[in-house]
Amino acid sequence: MTAPGQLDCVDVVDLVTDYLERALDDATVREFEAHLAICDGCDAYLDQMRGTIDRLGHVPLASLSADAVQTLVLAFRDVGR
Amino acid sequence: MSKDTRPDQLVVFLPTQATPSAGERELLARLRAGDEAAFVDLVRRWSRTMLRVARGHVSTDDSAQEVVQETWLAVIKGLDGFEGRSSLRTWVFRVLVNTAKTRGVTESRMTPMSSLATGDDDGAIVDPDRFRGPADRYPGHWTSAGAPQRWDGDPPRGALRVEVRALLEAALAGLPQRQRNVVVLRDIEGCGSDEVCQILGLTRENQRVLLHRGRAKLRGALETYYRGGS
Numbered sequence: 446m447t448a449p450g451q452l453d454c455v456d457v458v459d460l461v462t463d464y465l466e467r468a469l470d471d472a473t474v475r476e477f478e479a480h481l482a483i484c485d486g487c488d489a490y491l492d493q494m495r496g497t498i499d500r501l502g503h504v505p506l507a508s509l510s511a512d513a514v515q516t517l518v519l520a521f522r523d524v525g526r
Numbered sequence: 527m528s529k530d531t532r533p534d535q536l537v538v539f540l541p542t543q544a545t546p547s548a549g550e551r552e553l554l555a556r557l558r559a560g561d562e563a564a565f566v567d568l569v570r571r572w573s574r575t576m577l578r579v580a581r582g583h584v585s586t587d588d589s590a591q592e593v594v595q596e597t598w599l600a601v602i603k604g605l606d607g608f609e610g611r612s613s614l615r616t617w618v619f620r621v622l623v624n625t626a627k628t629r630g631v632t633e634s635r636m637t638p639m640s641s642l643a644t645g646d647d648d649g650a651i652v653d654p655d656r657f658r659g660p661a662d663r664y665p666g667h668w669t670s671a672g673a674p675q676r677w678d679g680d681p682p683r684g685a686l687r688v689e690v691r692a693l694l695e696a697a698l699a700g701l702p703q704r705q706r707n708v709v710v711l712r713d714i715e716g717c718g719s720d721e722v723c724q725i726l727g728l729t730r731e732n733q734r735v736l737l738h739r740g741r742a743k744l745r746g747a748l749e750t751y752y753r754g755g756s
Binding site for chain 1: 605
């Protein structure tokens with residue numbers, strides 16, 4: 446996909462999700478990782494992307510109101526299983 | 527026609543049809559047997575993410591609550607007819623997305639155009655000025671000022687600081703709808719990529735592009751915050 450040493454930082458930024466999703470071919474993965482090993486900026490970028498995903502996992506979500514849950518339980522009961 | 531979906535819920539492209547796991551089949555049996563505790567547990571577990579997805583399609587929190595409630599009512603009615611051609615979660619979320627979209631359409635006259643935009647902008651995900659230009663010795667590489675820095679001062683694990691939480695909430699709300707749905711399902715609900723493709727009717731490539739753009743914008747918002755000094 447890419448010739449050795451041809452991956453620039455701008456490419457790494459574009460490929461970061463494909464890398465995390467394991468959607469890259471083996472040769473590109475090697476290129477990608479070789480680039481990270483010598484590029485602090487891109488290594489930090491990947492780290493930031495992982496940090497973003499991790500923080501999203503801690504975003505609290507509003508829940509369904511108690512009234513709504515109660516209504517649903519009654520409806521569930523009403524179906525008369 | 528499958529009884530699992532109404533005609534408008536048929537998804538054209540389904541990468542893999544995950545069928546209910548052994549645990550899900552057991553859960554399904556309990557639900558069909560009228561096990562209220564199992565039902566309440568399921569409602570509690572999934573409704574938070576469902577609310578968030580619904581909220582992306584409708585104009586108020588109340589409206590999102592109604593969409594989720596309506597979805598669960600449809601699920602209750604459809605339980606016996608559910609044929610298990612997808613996982614239970616996929617089915618429930620597909621009903622949700624369709625219910626939310628329908629509600630969103632009827633509300634659309636009152637909703638600002640910006641939040642209805644389905645176009646997923648395709649601009650650069652990182653400011654091009656942060657990379658060296660073609661005349662540079664190292665074109666396409668970070669400039670010294672543009673290179674990303676690691677984020678310090680906030681434990682990556684555990685409770686988020688109030689400001690970080692608010693910032694992520696705002697950034698999520700600002701994402702185009704399809705990007706937001708993918709990010710919410712993948713990174714907040716923790717669905718796998720194939721499941722998200724099934725729920726939203728996306729190809730794998732499409733899903734990845736939406737995830738990439740959505741995450742990149744949230745990363746950008748966080749970076750601005752951490753750079754600005756916290």
